[in-house]
Amino acid sequence: QSALTQPASVSGSPGQSITISCIGSNSDIGTYDHVSWYQQHPNTPPKLIFYEATRRPSGISDRFSGSKSGNTASLIISGLQPDDEAIYYCSSYTANSTWIFGGGTKVTVL
Amino acid sequence: QVLLAQSGAEVKKPGASVKVSCKTSGYTFVNNYIHWVRQAPGQGLEWMGIINPRGGGTGYAQKFQGRLSLTTDTSTSTVFMELSGLRFDDTAIYFCARDGRYCIGGNCFLYNNFDPWGQGTLVVVSS
Secondary structure, three states, X not given: OOOEEOOOEEEEOOOXXXXXXXXXXXXXXXXXXXXXXXXXXXXXXXXXXXXXXXXXXXXXXXXXXXXXXXXXXXXXXXXXOHHHOEEEEEEEEOOOOOEEEEOOEEEEEO | OOEEEEOOOEEEOOOOOEEEEEEXXXXXXXXXXXXXXXXXXXXXXXXXXXXXXXXXOEEEOHHHOOOEXXXXXXXXXXXXXXXXXXXXXXXXXXXXXXXXXXXXXXXXXXXOOOOOXXXXXXXXXXX
C-alpha cells in the first residue's frame, strides 16, 4: 500500500497560518476517522499533536487544528511560531488492519 | 507518567538478526497495544507491526511478514522487536510507540494513534 501523500514542504512567516494536506484513499482516510498527526524536530522521536482527525491531546497548543473531508485530512497551524519549524507526518488506519504514514512535510518559518 | 525506554544502538552484519527491547512504565502494561515504526536516515516513518500485550496477538506490515517477530514479557512490562535476515536497507532508527485506548460500557477500543514514543534505537547493518 502506498504512503499517504503530503506536500514535501510548506513555509510561512511568523504569525501566519499554514495548511498541510494529507491525501489518502477509500481504503484509509476515506473510510476511517483514525487519522493522526505528528510533529518531529531533528533527532527526537515524533510527538502526537492530533488524533481521530479532529481531537487535540492535552498540552498541545490550540494553534493546531485538524479536519477531514473525503479522502483528505488537513492540519492547520495558525499564528506560526519559530518552534513550529519541524517535519509533520500524517497517519491513518487502513482497511488491511495496518497503519500507514505520509511522506512528511517540512515546515519552514521564514 | 507513561514512559517507553528502548535498548541501545546495535551494529549487525547482513543476514544477522537484531532484537530491540522497549520497557514500558507508568500504566497497566496489558491495557495498551504497542506499535513498532522505523525511520531510515533522512527518510519518513514506516509502520512495521503491532502487538497486543494481553494475549500476544500480533499484526505485521506485509513487507515484514516472515522477518519480523514481536513478543512481550509481562513480568517486566517489556516488548521485543526481532528482525531477521538483515539487509543494508534495514539501517534505521526503530521506535516503539503505545496506542491509545478508551472504554465505553465495558468495551475498549484503540485510538489508532502512536503516543508516546520510545527514544528510538539505531540499528546499523554493515559488513
